Amino acid sequence: xxxxxxxxxxxxxxxxxxxxxxxxxxxxxxxxxxxxxxxxxxxxxxxxxxxxxxxxxxxxxxxxxxxxxxxxxxxxxxxxxxxxxxxxxxxxxxxxxxxx
Amino acid sequence: xxxxxxxxxxxxxxxxxxxxxxxxxxxxxxxxxxxxxxxxxxxxxxxxxxxxxxxxxxxxxxxxxxxxxxxxxxxxxxxxxxxxxxxxxxxxxxxxxxxxxxxxxxxxxxxxxxxxxxxxxxxxxxxxxxxxxxxxxxxxxxxxxxxxxxxxxxxxxxxxxxxxxxxxxxxxxxxxxxxxxxxxxxxxxxxxxxxxxxxxxxxxxxxxxxxxxxxxxxxxxxxxxxxxxxxxxxxxxxxxxxxxx
Numbered sequence: 001x002x003x004x005x006x007x008x009x010x011x012x013x014x015x016x017x018x019x020x021x022x023x024x025x026x027x028x029x030x031x032x033x034x035x036x037x038x039x040x041x042x043x044x045x046x047x048x049x050x051x052x053x054x055x056x057x058x059x060x061x062x063x064x065x066x067x068x069x070x071x072x073x074x075x076x077x078x079x080x081x082x083x084x085x086x087x088x089x090x091x092x093x094x095x096x097x098x099x100x
Numbered sequence: 101x102x103x104x105x106x107x108x109x110x111x112x113x114x115x116x117x118x119x120x121x122x123x124x125x126x127x128x129x130x131x132x133x134x135x136x137x138x139x140x141x142x143x144x145x146x147x148x149x150x151x152x153x154x155x156x157x158x159x160x161x162x163x164x165x166x167x168x169x170x171x172x173x174x175x176x177x178x179x180x181x182x183x184x185x186x187x188x189x190x191x192x193x194x195x196x197x198x199x200x201x202x203x204x205x206x207x208x209x210x211x212x213x214x215x216x217x218x219x220x221x222x223x224x225x226x227x228x229x230x231x232x233x234x235x236x237x238x239x240x241x242x243x244x245x246x247x248x249x250x251x252x253x254x255x256x257x258x259x260x261x262x263x264x265x266x267x268x269x270x271x272x273x274x275x276x277x278x279x280x281x282x283x284x285x286x287x288x289x290x291x292x293x294x295x296x297x298x299x300x301x302x303x304x305x306x307x308x309x310x311x312x313x314x315x316x317x318x319x320x321x322x323x324x325x326x327x328x329x330x331x332x333x334x335x336x337x338x339x340x341x342x343x344x345x
Binding site: 021029030034035036038039069074076 | 105108109110111112113115179183186187188189190191192341
């Protein structure tokens with residue numbers, strides 16, 4: 001297998017999916033965001049967004065925090081250190097594929 | 101779903117400006133500062149040094165108080181208007197980002213120093229530097245301000261900031277041309293030992309008037325941009341988000 005093809009096969013499959021990549025990219029530039037922000041900015045449906053967030057949570061890339069804003073329940077999502085590292089690594093891997 | 105990754109990252113960074121409130125608040129602060137400066141220049145009877153010292157102190161108090169009030173109003177508006185419509189975001193500032201900001205600020209401060217060094221090669225005496233102060237000060241200030249706004253806009257994907265930068269630069273050039281057309285004070289080449297002589301004071305006063313005008317024009321531009329952004333945001337998000345939407 002050539003170097004470039006090997007690099008492609010080594011891409012993180014969890015992040016490589018376009019919807020999850022968008023969610024991770026959005027979360028990468030903020031400390032945390034709620035479900036509504038991710039819904040509006042990603043353009044995903046509620047169901048889809050929930051599924052992808054669960055998948056990212058299972059992979060340990062996203063941490064869910066349930067809090068209250070006043071009396072209203074509030075759920076915030078943030079990238080974990082593992083998620084940040086995975087996103088950085090993914091960007092580097094993708095860059096190296098196109099350099100070769 | 102058709103969201104580009106780079107755009108998504110920039111949009112998240114610029115979320116603080118999504119509703120126009122921040123621009124309106126910054127514009128308002130600049131207008132208050134400009135008004136304070138221009139009015140106090142016109143009504144004060146005190147001689148220049150004591151007036152300048154007192155107005156510097158007062159402006160610092162006005163800045164701090166207005167800033168705190170603006171933060172409180174922004175926080176309330178966003179909590180009651182923006183977050184229920186388009187969601188809540190907690191911004192982050194990492195050590196790396198702080199270092200990048202510091203690096204950029206140093207570069208940003210180096211620009212005028214390099215400009216002054218180049219200018220010193222072209223301008224022969226302290227007298228001519230002070231004499232032309234009402235012209236180069238507004239142009240230089242608006243150039244720095246415009247670069248800062250455009251760079252911030254590029255970082256956050258806010259293309260309207262390009263237009264704002266151009267407007268502020270044009271305003272600075274306009275004020276500079278206006279000052280030049282009024283005629284420059286005649287300051288002798290050797291201004292020592294009494295530096296605070298009437299032509300120098302006139303030059304400094306006119307530079308401060310220019311500063312006030314640039315602050316005023318920048319404030320009005322930011323406020324106008326903020327109001328337009330708010331109108332568009334309100335049209336796109338008329339109601340708080342509900343399950344039915």
